Amino acid sequence: MVLVAQELPLMCLMLLLLCRESGVGAQPGQGFTLQQPQPKVTVAAGETLTLNCIASGIAGPGPVMWLKGWGSGNKTVYDQKNEDPSSRVTRAVPESDTDFTILIKNVQPEDMGTYYCVKFVRGSTGEDEVFRRGSGTEVSVQAKPSPPLVSGPEQRARPGQPVPFTCTAGGFFPDKIGVKWFKNSNPLGAQPPQVTEWKMKTYNMSSSAVVTLQKDDVRSQLTCEVTHSTLPAPLPGSYQLSRVLRVPPSIEVRAEPSPAEVNKTVTFTCLVKEFYPAEVSISWLENGTEIKGQNLSRPLELPLGLFELRSRVEVQATEEKNGSTITCTVVHDAQAPASSSAVLLISNPTQGGLSNEFQMDKGGNLRSSLLLLGMGILLEKGLLGGLLFFLFKRMNRKASEMLPYPAPPQFPAPAARSQGLATASSDV
Ligand SMILES: *[C@@H]1O[C@H](CO)[C@@H](O)[C@H](O)[C@H]1NC(C)=O
Ligand SMILES: *[C@@H]1O[C@H](CO)[C@@H](O)[C@H](O)[C@H]1NC(C)=O
Ligand SMILES: *[C@@H]1O[C@H](CO)[C@@H](O)[C@H](O)[C@H]1NC(C)=O
Numbered sequence: 001m002v003l004v005a006q007e008l009p010l011m012c013l014m015l016l017l018l019c020r021e022s023g024v025g026a027q028p029g030q031g032f033t034l035q036q037p038q039p040k041v042t043v044a045a046g047e048t049l050t051l052n053c054i055a056s057g058i059a060g061p062g063p064v065m066w067l068k069g070w071g072s073g074n075k076t077v078y079d080q081k082n083e084d085p086s087s088r089v090t091r092a093v094p095e096s097d098t099d100f101t102i103l104i105k106n107v108q109p110e111d112m113g114t115y116y117c118v119k120f121v122r123g124s125t126g127e128d129e130v131f132r133r134g135s136g137t138e139v140s141v142q143a144k145p146s147p148p149l150v151s152g153p154e155q156r157a158r159p160g161q162p163v164p165f166t167c168t169a170g171g172f173f174p175d176k177i178g179v180k181w182f183k184n185s186n187p188l189g190a191q192p193p194q195v196t197e198w199k200m201k202t203y204n205m206s207s208s209a210v211v212t213l214q215k216d217d218v219r220s221q222l223t224c225e226v227t228h229s230t231l232p233a234p235l236p237g238s239y240q241l242s243r244v245l246r247v248p249p250s251i252e253v254r255a256e257p258s259p260a261e262v263n264k265t266v267t268f269t270c271l272v273k274e275f276y277p278a279e280v281s282i283s284w285l286e287n288g289t290e291i292k293g294q295n296l297s298r299p300l301e302l303p304l305g306l307f308e309l310r311s312r313v314e315v316q317a318t319e320e321k322n323g324s325t326i327t328c329t330v331v332h333d334a335q336a337p338a339s340s341s342a343v344l345l346i347s348n349p350t351q352g353g354l355s356n357e358f359q360m361d362k363g364g365n366l367r368s369s370l371l372l373l374g375m376g377i378l379l380e381k382g383l384l385g386g387l388l389f390f391l392f393k394r395m396n397r398k399a400s401e402m403l404p405y406p407a408p409p410q411f412p413a414p415a416a417r418s419q420g421l422a423t424a425s426s427d428v
Contacts, residue, residue: 035054039135046106048104050103067116068116142229143171152222159217173202218242249280252273253269253270253271254342274307293313
């Protein structure tokens with residue numbers, strides 16, 4: 001009977017009822033109908049859902065109820081004879097015998113389903129039995145996605161390294177969602193988001209993008225923007241690229257003055273430039289043994305957000321320290337140490353110009369340069385051979401005392417050479 005009523009128009013049902021009951025006379029239930037005028041309702045999560053139900057005609061004693069679903073798994077949403085004042089379900093017109101419209105506060109995605117307005121009457125066994133039901137209202141609850149969350153790798157990465165980022169948002173319905181990525185205000189390419197069913201009737205999404213970091217990204221921001229039918233405007237989530245960026249410093253050591261006069265003080269300055277984050281520690285070594293230096297300040301922030309730090313050490317230019325290697329070692333952000341060195345040079349008061357040619361440590365190969373030079377000279381100036389060989393031996397010995405070897409001197413042109421060599425030979 002009930003199934004038939006569902007299929008046939010109302011008029012037909014009325015006719016059927018009249019036919020069957022004609023001759024029996026007016027009885028309870030004659031012409032009784034329950035009307036649910038809303039076949040479908042869409043409501044946003046958190047709002048109040050209104051479900052309309054109007055009864056007309058006369059029926060026997062028994063409550064009107066609202067059920068969610070039919071058959072096994074139905075749930076009683078409202079029971080006229082068992083009202084719960086603490087429930088989020090209330091009557092629109094309390095106590096009415098015809099208007100059974102209900103209001104459901106703070107609707108959630110799990111409230112989705114088909115709701116039936118049902119009239120029960122007491123059956124022969126004394127139990128309430130289904131007498132009539134409305135045609136059902138299908139409720140869909142639209143849920144906003146949670147604000148997108150952008151996550152990056154655990155480890156920092158250097159400029160030039162491609163780094164994957166993930167954007168997630170959840171709890172939305174329906175499942176159609178748009179995701180856009182930006183670095184600062186520039187759009188980034190990304191795969192379409194992956195949408196997965198989450199709790200009952202809601203979805204989660206995950207989107208990935210790869211960003212190649214740059215040195216000047218300390219102040220850059222990554223944005224993931226979500227668009228959904230429930231949102232009046234795109235919903236952004238952001239990530240500061242400084243959280244994953246590591247820019248290793250460049251390191252340079254300068255000696256001042258160089259060369260220095262004997263027993264004067266030489267100041268070695270270590271310039272640690274353009275690094276991020278700011279965590280650095282600097283130590284100094286003199287021929288491999290630690291010496292005490294002093295940082296000139298805390299790291300200074302440069303306009304692009306990178307840092308710079310200077311450290312200084314003073315060394316007494318005693319004669320035996322000539323050729324000592326002074327090394328600045330930098331540990332940046334718990335990474336492997338990096339270093340740079342300069343050589344302490346003491347000018348020879350009697351030698352003047354020549355020693356000026358010896359500059360900072362460039363890891364040169366003085367020994368082989370001198371060997372070639374010496375051979376060239378021997379061939380060119382046979383007469384001076386003996387003297388030059390002696391000089392070569394002398395210089396070679398000096399060079400081997402220095403570690404590492406300084407760059408080869410720029411020897412003067414052949415005409416001037418004999419003069420320079422004569423000067424060098426004067427202190428033999
Ligand atoms: C609702 O569910 C109960 C228990 O599962 C069942 O006994 C009852 O017949 C169902 N009612 C309807 C109207 O489907
Ligand atoms: C440098 O100092 C040392 C020790 O103090 C001294 O013996 C030497 O004569 C000094 N040399 C010069 C050139 O002043
Ligand atoms: C120090 O070493 C440089 C290079 O080896 C040399 O030219 C200079 O004469 C040396 N100075 C002294 C004072 O020995």
